[in-house]
Amino acid sequence: MEKIYVRGGAPLRGTIRVSGSKNASLAIMAACLLVEGRTILRNVPDIRDIHNMAEVLRELGATVRFSTDGVVSIDAAGFQETNAPEELVSKMRASFYVMGPMLARLGEGHVAQPGGCNIGARPVDFHIRGLQALGAQVKAEGGVVDAYAPRLRGANIYLDFPSAGATTHLITAACLAEGITTIENAATEPEVADLVNFLRALGARIEGAGTSTVIVQGVDKLQTNREYTIIPDRMEAGTFACAAAITRGDVVLENVTAAHMQPVLVKLQDMGVSVTAIGADVDAPGLLRIAASGRCNAVDILAMPHPGFPTDMQQPMVALLALSDGASMVTDRVFENRFRYVSELQRMGADIRVEGRTAFVHGVDRLKGASICATDLRAGAALIVAALAAEGESTVSGVEHVDRGYGALVEKLQMAGADITRVDSDHPSRLLAVG
Numbered sequence: 043m044e045k046i047y048v049r050g051g052a053p054l055r056g057t058i059r060v061s062g063s064k065n066a067s068l069a070i071m072a073a074c075l076l077v078e079g080r081t082i083l084r085n086v087p088d089i090r091d092i093h094n095m096a097e098v099l100r101e102l103g104a105t106v107r108f109s110t111d112g113v114v115s116i117d118a119a120g121f122q123e124t125n126a127p128e129e130l131v132s133k134m135r136a137s138f139y140v141m142g143p144m145l146a147r148l149g150e151g152h153v154a155q156p157g158g159c160n161i162g163a164r165p166v167d168f169h170i171r172g173l174q175a176l177g178a179q180v181k182a183e184g185g186v187v188d189a190y191a192p193r194l195r196g197a198n199i200y201l202d203f204p205s206a207g208a209t210t211h212l213i214t215a216a217c218l219a220e221g222i223t224t225i226e227n228a229a230t231e232p233e234v235a236d237l238v239n240f241l242r243a244l245g246a247r248i249e250g251a252g253t254s255t256v257i258v259q260g261v262d263k264l265q266t267n268r269e270y271t272i273i274p275d276r277m278e279a280g281t282f283a284c285a286a287a288i289t290r291g292d293v294v295l296e297n298v299t300a301a302h303m304q305p306v307l308v309k310l311q312d313m314g315v316s317v318t319a320i321g322a323d324v325d326a327p328g329l330l331r332i333a334a335s336g337r338c339n340a341v342d343i344l345a346m347p348h349p350g351f352p353t354d355m356q357q358p359m360v361a362l363l364a365l366s367d368g369a370s371m372v373t374d375r376v377f378e379n380r381f382r383y384v385s386e387l388q389r390m391g392a393d394i395r396v397e398g399r400t401a402f403v404h405g406v407d408r409l410k411g412a413s414i415c416a417t418d419l420r421a422g423a424a425l426i427v428a429a430l431a432a433e434g435e436s437t438v439s440g441v442e443h444v445d446r447g448y449g450a451l452v453e454k455l456q457m458a459g460a461d462i463t464r465v466d467s468d469h470p471s472r473l474l475a476v477g
């Protein structure tokens with residue numbers, strides 16, 4: 043079993059390169075199944091969820107090759123399998139996105155109800171209702187979703203909640219459908235816009251990306267042999283920003299689109315952190331400097347769908363607020379159970395009380411290193427952020443959750459001066475990272 047050891051207190055300094063977006067990559071990889079040939083993706087992160095999605099695509103008949111520097115080639119000419127492997131799907135919610143391409147290209151699909159982070163009920167009813175509106179016959183029984191559609195047909199779809207996953211999945215499904223699909227109350231996340239930009243680069247006809255009404259005019263085919271560069275990961279960048287702030291460090295983040303991070307950057311500035319986008323264009327990937335010279339101020343946070351504060355960032359932010367000056371109230375309106383990591387922060391000395399979907403944080407002067415366990419991906423990020431500033435040593439277990447979304451996290455933090463090491467606890471002498 044692997045663990046991450048952190049000796050807190052070292053301010054982060056230097057440059058950290060941010061990887062491509064996990065969530066955009068997952069949606070775009072699944073959409074590559076629509077293409078009867080090869081697609082090249084650039085800036086794909088080297089993380090467990092991506093390799094898991096690659097495995098799902100391979101099981102369905104696609105060829106997926108990874109080369110250096112985040113380049114992935116996906117050839118879906120051989121896509122002919124309509125049963126997604128349950129053991130892979132159960133690991134990751136985004137694998138359900140393959141259902142749309144299955145229906146669009148093969149006329150049927152059989153996919154297990156997906157797994158993913160343990161942060162709430164996370165049903166797929168919006169996905170299913172949307173596919174039904176597009177003409178699919180869907181049966182969800184015994185943990186498996188079976189769907190049939192000789193030809194998907196355009197429809198008007200209204201989402202009860204602007205679900206990022208349902209929006210990307212239904213846009214993908216509608217690309218090759220007959221006629222026009224309108225998705226209202228669509229998610230406006232940058233990752234949804236990235237999927238749309240990708241599909242448009244392949245010849246799809248889609249309007250309204252990044253707005254709450256997306257209109258898809260179906261086409262017969264998408265083009266092969268296109269290349270597309272995925273946007274930077276705003277969650278990874280935000281995690282490093284919190285780590286820089288909590289350690290009173292000074293870090294330049296490379297490969298960041300500042301415009302995608304506005305809700306997080308505004309909060310950091312309110313907390314007294316210096317945030318500087320280097321270069322003229324905040325809408326394109328560039329450099330972002332994050333520096334903090336003292337203790338941060340408390341702020342309130344309300345996590346909501348984009349362009350609100352991202353739910354994926356509330357955990358590292360709560361870690362930062364745990365050491366800030368004053369009282370904060372953090373509410374998550376997206377997921378009902380995303381504060382499970384708080385008990386671990388309390389073991390480090392944090393003063394946080396959770397009531398329903400709200401955490402009340404009273405900043406303390408210091409956190410103490412402890413043995414702590416990550417219960418999900420962003421929980422792991424929060425615990426590592428806290429451990430970087432805690433007194434003494436922390437041991438973080440549940441590292442497999444962190445690996446789902448952060449590539450080379452330990453190495454990147456080491457390069458910025460953190461005292462952090464990854465160890466195989468069954469073989470403690472064997473360091474898994476150069477530390």
Ligand code: UD1
Binds near residue numbers: 208
């Ligand atoms: C995606 C992201 C995740 C992020 C979340 C919210 C990926 C792979 N994951 O997750 O990192 O935290 O968006 O920004 O992109 N819901 C339903 N029925 C559905 C779908 C969703 O009730 O069919 C509910 C969920 O339980 C949740 C809310 O809608 O309460 C938002 O979920 P959604 O935006 O769909 O999140 P995901 O796509 O799962």
